[in-house]
Amino acid sequence: MEWLEMSRWSPYLVGAGIGLLSCLTFLLSDKPLGCSTAFARSSGMIERIFRGRKASLRPYFQKFAPVVDWEWTLVVGVIIGAAISAKLSGSLAATWVPDKWADTFGPAAAPRLAVAVLGGILMGLGSRWAGGCTSGHGISGTLQLAASSWLAVACFFAGGVAVAMLIFHVLGG
Amino acid sequence: MLTGLHSKKGAQLALGLLAGIVFGFLLQKGGATQYDVIIGQLLFEDFTVVKIMLSAVVVGMIGVHLLRSLGLAQLHPKQGSWGSILIGGLLFGCGFATLGYCPGTVAGAVGNGHLDALIGGVGGILLGAWLFAVLYPRLQATILNKGDFGDITLPQLLKVNAWYVVPPAAAGLVGLLALLEWAGL
Numbered sequence: 001m002e003w004l005e006m007s008r009w010s011p012y013l014v015g016a017g018i019g020l021l022s023c024l025t026f027l028l029s030d031k032p033l034g035c036s037t038a039f040a041r042s043s044g045m046i047e048r049i050f051r052g053r054k055a056s057l058r059p060y061f062q063k064f065a066p067v068v069d070w071e072w073t074l075v076v077g078v079i080i081g082a083a084i085s086a087k088l089s090g091s092l093a094a095t096w097v098p099d100k101w102a103d104t105f106g107p108a109a110a111p112r113l114a115v116a117v118l119g120g121i122l123m124g125l126g127s128r129w130a131g132g133c134t135s136g137h138g139i140s141g142t143l144q145l146a147a148s149s150w151l152a153v154a155c156f157f158a159g160g161v162a163v164a165m166l167i168f169h170v171l172g173g
Numbered sequence: 174m175l176t177g178l179h180s181k182k183g184a185q186l187a188l189g190l191l192a193g194i195v196f197g198f199l200l201q202k203g204g205a206t207q208y209d210v211i212i213g214q215l216l217f218e219d220f221t222v223v224k225i226m227l228s229a230v231v232v233g234m235i236g237v238h239l240l241r242s243l244g245l246a247q248l249h250p251k252q253g254s255w256g257s258i259l260i261g262g263l264l265f266g267c268g269f270a271t272l273g274y275c276p277g278t279v280a281g282a283v284g285n286g287h288l289d290a291l292i293g294g295v296g297g298i299l300l301g302a303w304l305f306a307v308l309y310p311r312l313q314a315t316i317l318n319k320g321d322f323g324d325i326t327l328p329q330l331l332k333v334n335a336w337y338v339v340p341p342a343a344a345g346l347v348g349l350l351a352l353l354e355w356a357g358l
Contacts, residue, residue: 006202011221012350014203015228018196022229023236025192026246030179033196035277036302039295043303059313060306070189075280077193078200082284085201094286098208098273109289116289119272120279120297121304126268127276128305129261129312131251134275137262139226141251143233145327145338148253152262157215159266164215167270 007089022140031070032144034136036127038075041066043124060128104172130155174245197281206281208273208289215270220358227346238339250326256319272297 003009018033025031044066047055056066086092096109105111127133130152132141138156141149178184197206203225204210213219240246269275274282274294282290305312327342328335 008204009199009202011203011224012228014199014205015225015230016232017199018225018229019232019234019236021192021195021199022233023240023246025188026237027240028175028178029185029188029192030174030247030249031189032249033192033277035275035280036298039276039298040302040306043299043306046299047303058306058309060309068186070185073186073189074193074196075277077190077195078197078277078280079193079284080190081194081197081199082201082206082281083197083286084194084284085198086206086285089202092286094288096288098212098287098289100209100212101273112289113293116272116293117297117300119268119270120294120299121268121301122264122297123268123272123275124298124301124303125305126261126263126265126301127298128302129317130258130265131253131261133265133277134226134269135277137251138275139229139233143230143237144248144250145234145335145342146248146250146253147322147325147327147330148251148258150327151253151258152265155259155262156266156269159263160215160269161217161266163267163270164212168212168216 005088005090007091018139019143022143029070032136032140033074034071034132034140035075035078036124036133036136037064038069038072039124040064040128041069041072104168174247196277197284200278200281201285205278206274206285206287208282208287211275211278212270212273220353224350224353227350231343231346234339235343238335242336248326250324252321252324254318254321256316256321260316268301 022033025033041064044055044061048066083092097107097112101112137149137152142153200206204221205225210219210221214222237246241248272294274290276298279290279294328338
């Protein structure tokens, strides 16, 4: 089982695997792969801890109830699956700052965390605004040939490329 | 369709978990749980992410449309409007580059041990998603439905059977991947 211990697989093999997995989830669960709704539901669960039932009355949580569903367990599964893969290849390790960030902005954890929180907020807001993320629109939506998803993925990459260039070539240059 | 299985709640939660484990495993093996790989894509230095996404779309597009033609699956295209997709998509893109993970790969990165993904990523996305829930009534009344085009698919837009679109789209995406390889990217 040496191949399970390899640190990287061909991106084409990985992509084909994700494509086959999509077919299986359509067949067995009538669901496209997607991840960002689970974060919206979780934010509602957290608000419910502080505000009780009042949180569930928000119109958005009426639409996406703060409960555990198929997609929520999917996201938990992603954490587990990635941990298994990393463990098998010996790359499971706690790190605070990614190498590429450290090369440009230094190894201190605080700046990276502050920028990551800001990025996370934009992403949480944007994914719900657009109704999906890189998996829900980017893979599942485009493979269904949905017009909304092809437009969304173009916007994801247009915004992403522009800001990545700004961060690494202007601010970090 | 396997409607009996689809309506079994416990079985579905287990299937979701199982699908997630496979998805996370594949993302990690592909390198997509790494900040460096995702940022490398956005800087056009590393094309791993595009290679994974396009191969997934080619295989999934053919497979899901086959299942649909066999009566074993139905499509779930997302609703869209210019106000939601254009603005939300660009906001997402800014977050994508700033965080360096997306909602799926951030979960994988947490499994991989990356604490910037756990604290910054998961914490930030939860906060952003909650912020959207708070703003939702106001956004819904103003911008989200601007230029609504519904859940239309490209074959519907072209007024043709999906099988007139799937093979050329698959060929085009494979051609794009071949071009990337040819260019040595």
